Structure formats: C-alpha cells, structure tokens
Amino acid sequence: MKIAILPGDGIGPEVTRQAVKILDVLAAEGLRFEREEALIGGCAYEATGHPLPDATLALARRADAILFGAEGGFQYETLPRGLRPGDALLAVRKQLDLYANYRPIVTFDALLDASPFKREWVQGLDILLIRELTSDLYFGEPRGIEMRDGLRVGTNTMYYDEREIARVAHTAFQTARRRHHKLCSVDKANVLEAMELWRTVVDEVAVGYPDVQLTHLYVDAAAMALVRDPRQFDVIVTGNLFGDILSDEASMLTGSLGMLPSASINAQGKGLFEPVHGCAPDIANQDIANPLASILSAAMMLRQGLNQPGAADRVEAAVRKVLADGLRTRDIAQPGTEIVGTEAMGDAVAAALRANAQ
Incomplete structure (x- = not known):
C-alpha cells in the first residue's frame, strides 16, 4: 500500500x-x-x-x-x-x-456540550453528506471576469450533465442501502435548470433502488431543516456548491469544524x-x-x-x-x-x- x-x-x-x-x-x-x-x-x-x-x-x-x-x-x-x-x-x-465526496457528520457523546445546539437535538447524530465534487460552478465554463459596456461582469456556469448526476446518485443510493435505506437529495430545481435536471436524473436512478426511501428538499429548506431537526437525515446527496455550504453548516452540529474528516x-x-x-x-x-x-x-x-x-x-x-x-x-x-x-x-x-x- x-x-x-x-x-x-x-x-x-x-x-x-x-x-x-x-x-x-x-x-x-x-x-x-x-x-x-x-x-x-x-x-x-x-x-x-x-x-x-x-x-x-x-x-x-x-x-x-x-x-x-x-x-x-x-x-x-x-x-x-x-x-x-x-x-x-x-x-x-x-x-x-x-x-464523490463523503462527509460524515457524527456527534461524540463526550462532546455533546461543546455543540451550540441542545444536547437532545444532536445526541446520536450520524449523517453522511455525499457531495458531487467534479462539476457544478467550480468547473463549469464559461467563467471569469470581463468588461461589458464599461462594467465589470463576473460569470460562473452551473453545469451538470446527466452522467455526472447519475453516478453520484448511484453512489448515494448504494451508500443508503448500507445504512438505513433513507436518502435525501438536495437541489434548487424550482429556480435552476441544472438542478431541474439533477432532480429528474435522481428520480430516474431511484427506480433501481425501490428499497431506499427517497425525498427531495430545496437547498434553502435543507439548510433550515439541518438546524431544526438534524436527526431526520441519514444520507444526503447534493451538488458541489450546495454540498460545500451545507457540510460546513452541519459541522457546527458537532461542535467544531476541527472534528470532521472527509473522503473523495x-x-x-x-x-x-x-x-x-x-x-x-x-x-x-x-x-x-x-x-x-x-x-x-x-x-x-x-x-x-x-x-x-x-x-x-x-x-x-x-x-x-x-x-x-x-x-x-x-x-x-x-x-x-x-x-x-x-x-x-x-x-x-x-x-x-x-x-x-x-
């Protein structure tokens, strides 16, 4: 090795x-x-x-x-x-x-009082957030800063193709099968076409995993739910940008960003x-x-x-x-x-x- x-x-x-x-x-x-x-x-x-x-x-x-x-x-x-x-x-x-980026959000019993959240809200917390890591705004083209009509304009492109979505969705469903058969997919399909495709492809992949309970949340609702009732979640799958933000938010449930590992x-x-x-x-x-x-x-x-x-x-x-x-x-x-x-x-x-x- x-x-x-x-x-x-x-x-x-x-x-x-x-x-x-x-x-x-x-x-x-x-x-x-x-x-x-x-x-x-x-x-x-x-x-x-x-x-x-x-x-x-x-x-x-x-x-x-x-x-x-x-x-x-x-x-x-x-x-x-x-x-x-x-x-x-x-x-x-x-x-x-x-x-596929795996970010476990797990509380340690010895650190429950270090969390800014009430002990009873986070005790036993064990969430696995799977973040797509090689597409989205971080890699989409075109991108950059340019002058248009005398103004500086910044551009980033939220890009996903169906293959990229499907493979991380398969990873998430397979992971959910090894845990508690629950998967929440987080997107912004009501506003963003790239996320509309995300939800469509996740639903298509779900057909092959009838034993996994799939739910969908918009990212703003997911951010609220993570602090209101975090233990409702088991496996979460989401895009690159949203995963970056939500995983840092979820880290505070455990008490410190210094406690969280990850695997890509x-x-x-x-x-x-x-x-x-x-x-x-x-x-x-x-x-x-x-x-x-x-x-x-x-x-x-x-x-x-x-x-x-x-x-x-x-x-x-x-x-x-x-x-x-x-x-x-x-x-x-x-x-x-x-x-x-x-x-x-x-x-x-x-x-x-x-x-x-x-």
Whole structure:
C-alpha cells in the first residue's frame, strides 16, 4: 500500500503530522505500507512556481490513497487563477476524477456540550453528506471576469450533465442501502435548470433502488431543516456548491469544524482523505489546531481507501477514548476538561491506540 502524504499549507502540516503518528503506530504493529510526501498549494508555489508540481500529481496518480492536509493562505489570494493554492486541490480532484465526496457528520457523546445546539437535538447524530465534487460552478465554463459596456461582469456556469448526476446518485443510493435505506437529495430545481435536471436524473436512478426511501428538499429548506431537526437525515446527496455550504453548516452540529474528516473517491475506489477545516492561517504554527479531523481522515483512508476496516475501527476508538478522558484542544474545550496542544493530542491518540493493540 502506497500512501501519498500532502500536508500543504497553514495548519495542514501540523495536523497531518499527528495523523502520520497514528499510521506509524499501526506500521510498528505490522501494517505494511510505504508513504511519500510532496508539496502542494502555497508551499509548492513558493518552491516551484506552481501550486501543483508535476511530481506531486504523478505521486498522487501512483499512490493507492492520498492523505491531504490543507491549502491556502492570505498571501496567495491575489495570485492569478490557476496559481492559487485552491486551484491545486481542484486540479487533483478533476485529474483523478474524485467525484464523490463523503462527509460524515457524527456527534461524540463526550462532546455533546461543546455543540451550540441542545444536547437532545444532536445526541446520536450520524449523517453522511455525499457531495458531487467534479462539476457544478467550480468547473463549469464559461467563467471569469470581463468588461461589458464599461462594467465589470463576473460569470460562473452551473453545469451538470446527466452522467455526472447519475453516478453520484448511484453512489448515494448504494451508500443508503448500507445504512438505513433513507436518502435525501438536495437541489434548487424550482429556480435552476441544472438542478431541474439533477432532480429528474435522481428520480430516474431511484427506480433501481425501490428499497431506499427517497425525498427531495430545496437547498434553502435543507439548510433550515439541518438546524431544526438534524436527526431526520441519514444520507444526503447534493451538488458541489450546495454540498460545500451545507457540510460546513452541519459541522457546527458537532461542535467544531476541527472534528470532521472527509473522503473523495473515484469510480475505481481510489481516494483523497482530508479534514474539512481548511488551512486556518491565523492559528498555524502555534500548537493549538485540532488534529482529530486529520486523524479521523486517516481512519477513513484505512477503511475506504486501503481496505483495513479493523485498523480504522481502532483509530476511531482511540479518538473516543481520549475525548472520554477529558482531553480537548482549544476549539472544543469545556469546563472541567484539560486543554492540550496539537502535538499532545496526537500523542494521546497514539498512546490510546497502542494500549488497544490487538
């Protein structure tokens, strides 16, 4: 098993180091894999003049799975399109056709009081949001900023073809079958033609899954429902833009964006695994970032990317153990808990994993 490690920018290297610690514990126990690290994002631009060097893309293609940290930084926001750190991640998704993004929204019992929502609203919450990742406004053409009649005009194109919709819909229905046979598709079919096609194709795909209960919601109604009654949802499937927004909204149900992992998978089962919190440059290199989303992303990589479900279960159990023991990073701190730094949290999860050696 070959793992590409792409730490990236901001807090990416710090949190990725903690995930690698966990992988090293498993390797010491006999799990065989090799890992290779490469530059991506702003650090790659600084070193090579491009956020996605050819060597990094080649490594991503060779690897069985990719563990990604974060990309970005305030200093890169004025770079031309194509040279910004975020363009590198978009390019990897497109080049490897990582069309299905899995974002689990799960509450930990030990963190229920860290959520801004009432305990009884979020206890036992387990939602899986599947976001289409390689089309929509992020990739549609035409796009850009131009002058028209003396005015600056910005254009982005919401684009979907029926094949793109159908394949992510099949993925969502198959996932719902493995869970509780409930799927909610989120769109804006009452206003947008691209979303009208989305709903039509999802309904067509649904014919092949009579055992899955399908519902539809407009995105504005879905945003409201997520905060009014989140436990009504099991699997949600939606487009790239809406998935980006709704997954961040849903993250606050759990108490912190720093707790959420994700996986982006292609048709061959190859995946890129990353925390969803972004680069957070304002807290980078201060040993205060929460590494648990990165560690949980490594667990998703073990389960979905490397077919090691037992190892994934153990990593997740180790995370639950340190939380139950009262350890917290600053973003999830509660009265009576012990606040620790990034490195100390990674060490604690590694220790819990060793203690639970099989």
